[in-house]
Amino acid sequence: MNTEYKKGRGAQEREANHFLEYSHELRDDFLNHCTTVNEEPQSTKTHYISTFPKTIVNKVTSPDVGMMYSMNPYQGCEHGCVYCYARNSHEYWGYGPGLDFEQKILVKKNAAELLEKKLRSKSWKAETIVMSGNTDCYQPAEKKFEITRECLKLFLKYKHPVAIITKNALIQRDLDLLKELQKDNLIAVNISVTSLSEETRRLLEPRTVSIKKRLQTIEVLSNAGIPVNAMLAPIIPGINSHEILSLANAVSNAGATSMAFTVVRLNGAIGRIFTSWIKKALPDRAEKVLHGIEACHGGTLNDSRFGVRNRGEGHLADQIHQIFALAKKTYFKDTSRPKLNKELHVQYKTGQMRLF
Numbered sequence: 001m002n003t004e005y006k007k008g009r010g011a012q013e014r015e016a017n018h019f020l021e022y023s024h025e026l027r028d029d030f031l032n033h034c035t036t037v038n039e040e041p042q043s044t045k046t047h048y049i050s051t052f053p054k055t056i057v058n059k060v061t062s063p064d065v066g067m068m069y070s071m072n073p074y075q076g077c078e079h080g081c082v083y084c085y086a087r088n089s090h091e092y093w094g095y096g097p098g099l100d101f102e103q104k105i106l107v108k109k110n111a112a113e114l115l116e117k118k119l120r121s122k123s124w125k126a127e128t129i130v131m132s133g134n135t136d137c138y139q140p141a142e143k144k145f146e147i148t149r150e151c152l153k154l155f156l157k158y159k160h161p162v163a164i165i166t167k168n169a170l171i172q173r174d175l176d177l178l179k180e181l182q183k184d185n186l187i188a189v190n191i192s193v194t195s196l197s198e199e200t201r202r203l204l205e206p207r208t209v210s211i212k213k214r215l216q217t218i219e220v221l222s223n224a225g226i227p228v229n230a231m232l233a234p235i236i237p238g239i240n241s242h243e244i245l246s247l248a249n250a251v252s253n254a255g256a257t258s259m260a261f262t263v264v265r266l267n268g269a270i271g272r273i274f275t276s277w278i279k280k281a282l283p284d285r286a287e288k289v290l291h292g293i294e295a296c297h298g299g300t301l302n303d304s305r306f307g308v309r310n311r312g313e314g315h316l317a318d319q320i321h322q323i324f325a326l327a328k329k330t331y332f333k334d335t336s337r338p339k340l341n342k343e344l345h346v347q348y349k350t351g352q353m354r355l356f
Contacts, residue, residue, distance in 0.1 A: 057115065130162075142168075163340070188340060195240045196246055228257060231262075245330070259331075259332055261320075263296050
């Protein structure tokens with residue numbers, strides 16, 4: 001096994017797609033040849049692949065994720081977070097959940113067109129649509145394609161509630177639209193802050209913005225009157241579990257109006273990807289971390305049970321919950337997330353307000 005750590009990437013291997021009949025294998029003789037001729041055995045570039053789906057708004061059937069509808073302008077994510085649950089979904093598009101997930105980004109070129117069709121549909125009744133239910137709508141691709149911005153313009157035009165989940169400061173680019181949406185209570189933002197350590201951030205989330213920039217983003221949005229929920233997620237035993245109180249303090253000082261957390265779970269291929277990563281990135285504590293995760297999920301890295309999978313169970317998970325409860329009582333006492341306005345949309349369904 002190659003023990004060299006690939007900087008700038010979360011996944012350390014090009015994990016095979018288990019739905020495909022054939023897979024590629026990097027043989028030692030080929031790797032030796034590449035070394036001899038000074039060539040990279042695999043491309044390290046990010047590729048943007050244009051797609052034109054038939055629908056963009058997805059009904060969320062999982063009862064424990066806190067959203068009814070989501071939309072994702074992009075599939076795959078260059079942020080490269082090694083723990084990302086969305087990695088498994090990349091296999092449904094014919095790619096692998098490892099390096100493919102970070103390097104082969106599907107760009108839904110007709111997302112805005114599909115969204116407008118949905119919002120104008122006579123049968124559609126306004127419910128909050130969450131951008132980034134799967135992959136980050138402000139990942140690096142957004143700077144080039146601006147699909148998220150075009151969709152926000154439509155939410156504003158049709159006075160429709162929208163929530164955003166991101167860990168990228170690029171959201172500040174769209175502050176003009178967010179302010180207009182907030183005037184009618186149509187926007188809520190969730191900013192993910194996983195650690196206060198830049199070293200930890202670079203390892204876990206290699207292509208995301210710095211923690212300082214993320215906290216500054218919370219501050220900018222909050223100062224503009226936009227409600228921000230800080231997502232302290234995922235909590236990983238032995239990596240960031242000791243930071244819960246300091247994280248809560250930091251996001252509170254930055255102006256977040258609420259916070260939430262999840263306990264890490266490593267379903268499907270993510271368990272193999274994470275294990276490979278930690279043995280290269282943090283070999284001295286790899287076993288401790290893996291055993292800690294297993295202790296939160298009944299002795300396994302995997303847990304698909306609704307209501308339990310994101311919370312964990314057992315003694316260690318209970319400790320995490322207790323610390324989080326203390327953090328919430330200390331820094332977010334009597335706070336709650338806003339309920340967005342669903343009443344205006346029916347008046348603007350045609351794109352214009354009705355006179356009567």
